[in-house]
Each structure stands twice: as C-alpha cells, then as structure tokens.
Amino acid sequence: MKEIEKLFDRIVQRVNINLRELEYDVNPYVHKLIPFNQMVKFYGFYGVSPHHPLSFEFRNSNLAGSYFLGRCRVSNSLLYKSDIRGDELKKEKDLFQYQDFEIPVVDNEEIHIEDSFLIKTLVHNFSHDPETLERFFIKDTISMNYANIHGAPSDGCFLGVFSTVDLTTMRDCVIGNFSYVQAGEISHLHIPPGTVWVRNPGEFNFYYQYPEDKLNDYVFLAAGSPPQGMLIDFVEDRKDAFQRIFDVVNIEQSVDVPSSASLDRYSVTKGHTTIGENVLVAQRAYLQNAWLGKGANVQENCFIINSRLEGNDVTAHGAKIIEADVGTMVFVGFNSFLRGRPDSRLVIGKDSIVMPHTIIDIKEPLTIPPGHLVWGLIKDETDLATNSISIERLSTIDSRLTVGNMFFEGNGAGFVAAFQERIHHILEANGAFFNGAEKKGHAQKNQFISFNTIQPYPEGTKKGMFPTIVIQP
Numbered sequence: 001m002k003e004i005e006k007l008f009d010r011i012v013q014r015v016n017i018n019l020r021e022l023e024y025d026v027n028p029y030v031h032k033l034i035p036f037n038q039m040v041k042f043y044g045f046y047g048v049s050p051h052h053p054l055s056f057e058f059r060n061s062n063l064a065g066s067y068f069l070g071r072c073r074v075s076n077s078l079l080y081k082s083d084i085r086g087d088e089l090k091k092e093k094d095l096f097q098y099q100d101f102e103i104p105v106v107d108n109e110e111i112h113i114e115d116s117f118l119i120k121t122l123v124h125n126f127s128h129d130p131e132t133l134e135r136f137f138i139k140d141t142i143s144m145n146y147a148n149i150h151g152a153p154s155d156g157c158f159l160g161v162f163s164t165v166d167l168t169t170m171r172d173c174v175i176g177n178f179s180y181v182q183a184g185e186i187s188h189l190h191i192p193p194g195t196v197w198v199r200n201p202g203e204f205n206f207y208y209q210y211p212e213d214k215l216n217d218y219v220f221l222a223a224g225s226p227p228q229g230m231l232i233d234f235v236e237d238r239k240d241a242f243q244r245i246f247d248v249v250n251i252e253q254s255v256d257v258p259s260s261a262s263l264d265r266y267s268v269t270k271g272h273t274t275i276g277e278n279v280l281v282a283q284r285a286y287l288q289n290a291w292l293g294k295g296a297n298v299q300e301n302c303f304i305i306n307s308r309l310e311g312n313d314v315t316a317h318g319a320k321i322i323e324a325d326v327g328t329m330v331f332v333g334f335n336s337f338l339r340g341r342p343d344s345r346l347v348i349g350k351d352s353i354v355m356p357h358t359i360i361d362i363k364e365p366l367t368i369p370p371g372h373l374v375w376g377l378i379k380d381e382t383d384l385a386t387n388s389i390s391i392e393r394l395s396t397i398d399s400r401l402t403v404g405n406m407f408f409e410g411n412g413a414g415f416v417a418a419f420q421e422r423i424h425h426i427l428e429a430n431g432a433f434f435n436g437a438e439k440k441g442h443a444q445k446n447q448f449i450s451f452n453t454i455q456p457y458p459e460g461t462k463k464g465m466f467p468t469i470v471i472q473p
Contacts, residue, residue, distance in 0.1 A: 002461045004036050004062055007078060011117045014140040018156025018172045022190050026142050026158050028223035034080050034119060039064040040464040042081065042246070043453040046072075046471070051445040052087045053108050056471040062456065063466050065246070066118075067266070067283060069449070071110040082118045083283060083300050086111050087442065088429065089126045090133060098130040107134045116141045118149075121159075122300050122317050125151035129169040129185075144177075145227050146235070146301060148317050148334055160193065161227040162219050162318070164334045164356060178210070178219040178231075180334060180356040193219070196357050196375060200418065204410030208355075208376050211405075215377075218337065218359060231337055234320065238286060238303070241268045260434055262446040276311065280430045280443035293328070295432030297443070306342070314426050316356065324348065327370065331423045333358060340366070353391065353419055373416075375406055391416055 012027050019026070044063030046056055055071040066079040070086025089109040090096060096103045109126055112135055121143040127136035128151045136153055143149060143159035152165040159165065160177035169185045176193035183199040191197070194210025219229040226232075245251055245266055254273075257263045261279040271289035280297040281287065290304040293311030298304055303320040310328045315321065319332045323340035326348045332338065333356030340346035344363055348354065349370030360366070360378045368374055368384065373394060376387040386404030394401075397412030408415070427433065431441025456466045 001036055001040075001463045003060075004039060004078070004464045007060070007062070007076060007465075008036070008117070010076070011078065011115055011140075011142065014115050015142050015156060015158060018140050019158065019174065021172065021188055022174055024158065024174050024190065029144070029158075029221060030117065030119075030142060031224075033226060036464060039078070039080060040456060040458070043455050044068070044079075044466060045451055045453045047449040047451055049445065049449045051448065053089065053091065054471065054473045055108075055110065056469065058454075058466055058469045060468070061466055062464050063454065064456070064464070071108060073110055073112045075113070076115045077113050078117045079113070079121075080117075080119050082121045082123065084111055084113070085122070085124045085300070086136075087445075088124070089136065096130065096133055101130065103130060103133060105133050109134050109136060111136045111138070113138045115139060116143075118143050119147075120145045121147045121149060123149045124300075124317065125167075127151060127153050128167045129153050132169075144221070145232070146318055146335065147175075150317065150334070161221050162231060162335050162357075164318075166334065166356070177221050177227075178215060178335070178357055182356075194357075196355060198355075198415075200410075200414070204408070204412070204415040204418075206355075206406070206408050206415065208406045210377060234303075234337075238268075241270070241286065242266075242284065260431070260436070260444060262431075262443045264446065265451065278432050278434050278443050280432075280441070280446070295427060297426070297430045297432065310350070312427055312432050314423055316426075327352070329423070330354070331419070337361065351391070353423075376404070 015026050039062045042065035044066050046068040052070045057073040059075040061074045061077045063079050065081035068084045072084050072086050090105045092108050094105040116138050138154045140156045141154045144161045146162045147159040148164040150166045152168045154170050156172045157170050159175045162178045163175045164180045166182040168183050171187045174190045176191050179191045179195040181197050194215040196208040198206040218231050221227050255269050257275050258277045260277045261275050263281045264283040266283035267281050267285040269287045273287045274291045276292050276294040278295045279292045282300045284300050285298045286303040288305045291308040295312040296309040298315045299317045301318040302315045305322045307321045307324045309326045312329050314331045316334045318335040321338045324346040327350030329351050330348050332354045336358040338360045344365045347367040351371045353373045355375035358375050371391045372388050374388040378384050378387050394412040395416050401408040429441050431443035433439045456464050
C-alpha cells in the first residue's frame, strides 16, 4: 500500500505545481476521497478486437476497475473505475484537417496517461490538438467523479465533478463542477462551476452560467467532503446494479438484441427494454424500461429510464433521460439530466439539440417543440422560454443574441451547422446508418470484443499496484 500512497502524493504535488499561478490546492478535494484499500478490490480489464488497434502498456500504476480499448499507455498514475476508450484514435496515413491545413498522421495515435489521477472518468475520441496528432496526452492531471475528457489533451489540470472538456487542449486550468468547455485551446484559466462554453474563435461563441445556488442542489463539492447533490445521489442509488455485472464472469442479457446492434456486456438492463436495429449501448450504461429505436445510441455512464427514443438519437456520455419521449434525430449532450415524472412526461420534438450539461427537472408536463436548441436549468414553461430558441431563428443570427442567462455572438448558421455535422458524424461512427453490408460502426464492430482482466498485487508494499504489463498484437 505504501507505493500507492507515494504515487498519490507525487501526483498531487505535480498538479499543484502546475496550478500555482491560480493559487489552487487540489489536495483538500481528493485527500481520502477514495480510500486506498478500495483500489485493491477491483480488477482492471481490457478489450481485444480485430477492429481496434491493440497496444497496451501499464507501468507503476493502479487501474482499479478501469477499462481500456485500443492503444493506451498508463505510467505513474491512479485510475479508479475509469473508461479509457481508444477506438476512435487516428491511424497512420490518416489526414487531419485543421483550418486550412491538411496534416498527415505519421504513426498510429496513442492515449498516454502520465502522473495523473482519474476518478470514474471517461477518456474518448482522439486528440484534436494539431501539435500532438499521434499522442493524446493526459499529464499531471486530476479529474473527479464522472468527468469527461473527450478529444482534449490535458497538462497540469484539475477537473471537477461532472465536468467535461471537449475537443479542447488545456494547460494549467481548473474546470469547475458541472462545467462544459469546448473552446479549442485554453491555458491558465479557472472556469467557474456550471459554465457552458462553446467557442470557435472567429466564428461563434456560446456562453451560459448556472446560478450557483441552484446548481449546488444538483452538484456540489466542498473541500474535505465527498461530492454531493441530486446528480450524485441519482448515480449512487443505482451503483449496486453495476456491482453484479462486474462480479459475475458469464452473464446473460435479459433482452433480445438484433444482429446489427450492440449491447455491451458491462451495461445494465432492467424491466421491459427494447433494442432496435443499429443501436449501440456502451459499457456502464443503465437501461430500465427503455425503448431504443433504430440507430439510437446510449453512451458510457448514460441512464435511460422509463423513456422512449424514436431513433437516430444521440445520448452523449453521462446523459440521463428519465420519464421522457424523445423524437428522432435528437441530440442530448454530455452529462445532461432530463427528468420528467410518471404523470408529467417530458417530450422532446424531433431534430432538437439539448446542449451539454442541461438540467430539465419538471413536475408538470413539458414539451420542447421540434427543431429547438435548449440549455441551462429548466423546471417549467417559464424557464423554457428563457432557455431555448428555434434552430431556424438561431441560424439567422449574425451578430449578438442574449436570451435569459445565455449569451451568443457570431455566426448562428455556422454554430448550427457545426452541431448538425457533429451529430451526423457520431451517428455514422456508431453504425446508425449500417445497411447490412456497408457503413459499419461501433454498433456492429463492438460485437466482437473479448474481455480480459488484470489484477494488482494482493499484499506487501506494492499492494494495489499493478505489475508492469505490455500487451502487443
């Protein structure tokens, strides 16, 4: 156990050195948050598939409960029940488009995690930094519960609970709880909790800030205390269902899955759940009385409860949909929390975009019209009026717009086009458009993954540490 303690102290010190200009001390937030004896209880595991580039290297690290797919390297790090998914990494001879540049990729890309502590964090996609095409680095970084590092290289950063950094290179930054940042490149910034910021320099800028007192009801983190709030309670109340699927070696799914769809072995299904064609359900997803139409996808750490998704819907990493009816081609962004009630359903019209980190928590029926963009905190019709806009109207904006606490400037049509292009790419990558012979994606390729476990030292000074392991094709 002494080696884990030494490693923890090393990581905290390195992160604090990087954040010295912000005068931010991470230690009070992570000290004793995960007891070291917890890191001994769980095996690490990795997937082997002919469709994903295989190369794993684990050195001087703890990998408790964490999952790896694709090319991943971990050194001098603590990973606690994290998902490191390298199935969309760039490959040798690919061309990476950045502004007016078309840059050749000279080697297969690799996720490289070094001197970092990731807690229940998802790492996915590929590096969008044109300076590091072949290396998706996460260095001297601590990320808290249910954070997402999505195509976002990180050096010397701290990510709060339920935060997301998306397609953004960040250096020496603090990302507040429940904040979403997609800004290209940031450095030496302290992003307040509850910030939703989407920027394409020179094109558009979308900004929303949650009221702090209202956000604290859902997500709150104080020094010396574990994360609190309704979102944490929601997830913790259902964690026992996941414990069983990790304890049992051979587990049979209770639902029928079409040959073109994929239901991950490490997902939970309950009640009367229906899986349509070309559906992708990722690991650690939770389905209860869910109806998933053709081409829908439910990504890591998502919950679909008593809800219907008509088809070609994107439920991005960490999103939760409860007591809702969702039309076709609806995008629900990262870590969103959409909660209707049994007698007060939430209805989302087709072709709508729910911005990342949106909270819709209603006690009366609510309908979002088709083709709308929604954001922020919505509890009733009044909130919806100040936290939504028709996509058609937004597309006409070419200067500035303020709606409620949301500020937008730039080209609205460009903002909408970028979102719609990304939604199409996600559906394509996930195999939503598979026609039986062509356009395979994750829903079809993930059917052929074999899972292998790796174990830590059970006792002694290295207790909880994993031996050096190199796995090559």
